[in-house]
Amino acid sequence: MPESIEIKRGKETVVLIGVISKQHDRRSIAEHIHELAFLVDTAGGITVKTYSQSLDYPDPKTFVGSGKLEEIRQYIKENEVDIAIFDDELSPSQLRNIEKVLECKILDRNNLILDIFAGRARTAHAKTQVELAQYEYLLPRLTHMWTHLSKQKGGIGLKGPGETEIETDRRIIRDRISLLKKKLIQIDKQKATQRKNRGKLVRVALVGYTNVGKSTLMNLLSKSDIFAENKLFATLDTTVRKLVLQNLPFLITDTVGFIRKLPHSLIESFKSTLDEVREADILVHIVDISHPGFEDQISAVNLTLAEINAYDKPSIMVFNKIDAYSFIEKDDDDLSPVEMENHSLDELKRTWMAGTEYRSVFISAKERTNIDALRQVLYEEVKKIHIKRYPYNSFLFEIPEDHEDNS
Numbered sequence: 001m002p003e004s005i006e007i008k009r010g011k012e013t014v015v016l017i018g019v020i021s022k023q024h025d026r027r028s029i030a031e032h033i034h035e036l037a038f039l040v041d042t043a044g045g046i047t048v049k050t051y052s053q054s055l056d057y058p059d060p061k062t063f064v065g066s067g068k069l070e071e072i073r074q075y076i077k078e079n080e081v082d083i084a085i086f087d088d089e090l091s092p093s094q095l096r097n098i099e100k101v102l103e104c105k106i107l108d109r110n111n112l113i114l115d116i117f118a119g120r121a122r123t124a125h126a127k128t129q130v131e132l133a134q135y136e137y138l139l140p141r142l143t144h145m146w147t148h149l150s151k152q153k154g155g156i157g158l159k160g161p162g163e164t165e166i167e168t169d170r171r172i173i174r175d176r177i178s179l180l181k182k183k184l185i186q187i188d189k190q191k192a193t194q195r196k197n198r199g200k201l202v203r204v205a206l207v208g209y210t211n212v213g214k215s216t217l218m219n220l221l222s223k224s225d226i227f228a229e230n231k232l233f234a235t236l237d238t239t240v241r242k243l244v245l246q247n248l249p250f251l252i253t254d255t256v257g258f259i260r261k262l263p264h265s266l267i268e269s270f271k272s273t274l275d276e277v278r279e280a281d282i283l284v285h286i287v288d289i290s291h292p293g294f295e296d297q298i299s300a301v302n303l304t305l306a307e308i309n310a311y312d313k314p315s316i317m318v319f320n321k322i323d324a325y326s327f328i329e330k331d332d333d334d335l336s337p338v339e340m341e342n343h344s345l346d347e348l349k350r351t352w353m354a355g356t357e358y359r360s361v362f363i364s365a366k367e368r369t370n371i372d373a374l375r376q377v378l379y380e381e382v383k384k385i386h387i388k389r390y391p392y393n394s395f396l397f398e399i400p401e402d403h404e405d406n407s
Helices: 003-010 026-043 066-079 092-102 109-120 124-149 170-197 214-222 264-269 271-278 294-307 371-389 391-397
Strands: 013-020 046-054 083-086 105-108 203-208 239-245 248-254 282-288 315-320 359-362
Touching: 013 026, 013 066, 026 046, 026 109, 046 066, 066 092, 083 092, 083 109, 092 105, 092 124, 105 109, 109 124, 109 264, 124 170, 124 264, 170 271, 203 214, 203 271, 203 294, 214 239, 214 248, 214 371, 239 371, 248 371, 282 294, 282 371, 315 371, 359 371, 371 391
Parallel strands: 013 046, 013 083, 083 105, 203 248, 203 282, 282 315, 315 359
Antiparallel strands: 239 248
16 A cells, blocks of 8 residues: 555644744754654654744744745645644634634644643543643633534544533633642642652652653663653653662652643643652653753753742753764764764763763663662762751661662
């Protein structure tokens, strides 16, 4: 069967649109579009074309200029594309104006992320959080969305409340939002009680951009079996495990991955999940060192941490996936090929990454490289807090040299 026919039958085709504004350059917008394509793949679609336009700021009526929009319209019509997805949040008026021209399903980045969360939610807690975020996104777009969704039969962007309650009105939506908020308040109380019942053990939270390997590392450290795959937002629910390094017990938490331009409604609705980060004693910030834009990802995570008042906590920087790291700065006249052996642990320790304000560790969770060093750093940092909290039992840390790690 020809690939094009198979794509049309099995997956929705998508064009992606971004704007290169004063705040971004072409390299950064290319990275944003690449990430948007990964989001599309995670949602089950396939990207067939990308567009970008240099503007001082997005057009308030149509996001991109009229000429660019016409170019996109022609491509969509000629190739029977199903969806156009924009890399920024669209206002209700932009949504209406763009759909009139393109005559296809229109989504923005926020809508796409919410759709992925809806598909990934497994527990009642996660489903409630996602449903609330969806309704809050939907409410200001209600008039447009009901008309638009009534023409659709499913697909990307239509999971959850939009598909099953087409004929509802603003009053019912507001009532549902109110009910969901009350439900989450009750869940927050239950979660807070659970956290109190864990006693005074030191708490460590794994944080980082989505798809950097948090769940893989969690499985490795705690010998658990948390779902992990090469998709964005593979894990939505917080998982807490008790871990013992040498003689020292503590709690370690795997949290939902962050992403740039994370919808504010999701941050609000996932409050109880993010409380695990807020109330942690130590943050382990995991970075995918093999990603070409990992520095931007670090900044995006720090921005979210600042937004939830968790930025100033003691932290450990863990640079993961060193087995896939293949970039090295060379002189322009150096034509020798870039090889993996250029990146020994000693060389990585001499880079700027090892000189941050936090302790840094370079690992590969997949290949189990340098995990013992990470365990040792974790032990030392947890020990500092434990001794402050329990100064009278510090003698417990006088470990015999032949003591084995039982983690």
